[in-house]
Amino acid sequence: QVQLVESGGGLVQAGGSLTLSCTASGLTFNDYAVGWFRQAPGKEREGVSCQYRGATYTRHYVQGRFTISRDTATNEMYLKMNGLKPEDTAIYYCAADPGPGCGGYNLTEYKYWGQGTQVTVSS
Numbered sequence: 001q002v003q004l005v006e007s008g009g010g011l012v013q014a015g016g017s018l019t020l021s022c023t024a025s026g027l028t029f030n031d032y033a034v035g036w037f038r039q040a041p042g043k044e045r046e047g048v049s050c051q052y053r054g055a056t057y058t059r060h061y062v063q064g065r066f067t068i069s070r071d072t073a074t075n076e077m078y079l080k081m082n083g084l085k086p087e088d089t090a091i092y093y094c095a096a097d098p099g100p101g102c103g104g105y106n107l108t109e110y111k112y113w114g115q116g117t118q119v120t121v122s123s
Helices: none
Strands: 003-007 010-013 018-025 033-039 046-052 055-058 066-071 076-081 090-097 117-122
Touching: 003 090, 018 033, 018 090, 018 117, 033 066, 033 076, 046 066, 046 076, 046 090, 055 066, 076 090
Parallel strands: 010 117
Antiparallel strands: 003 018, 018 076, 033 046, 033 090, 046 055, 066 076, 090 117
């Protein structure tokens, strides 16, 4: 019943930009903490950014480069990525947490996940 679908991934040169989108059906993003996670080859999945009750949290390694946002009218969430680096290469996932809060990026707190979109940054 619940489905999250990411889009917007692709291949980009270092220093370039991409905006990822996530569209939800079966849930309303406004009722959840929403987050973006990523998983690089050989690495564990890690939190990137989260938004809850109007507050935004980002990990230090993307702070100043990535921006998370939501559009309540269209039930979409976004991750605007600027100044991309090769180390940003990963599969990016959107996720929703029924709350409260962003759950410290604990994967078990996020009940709903998309299937991911590949972001590849070339040097």
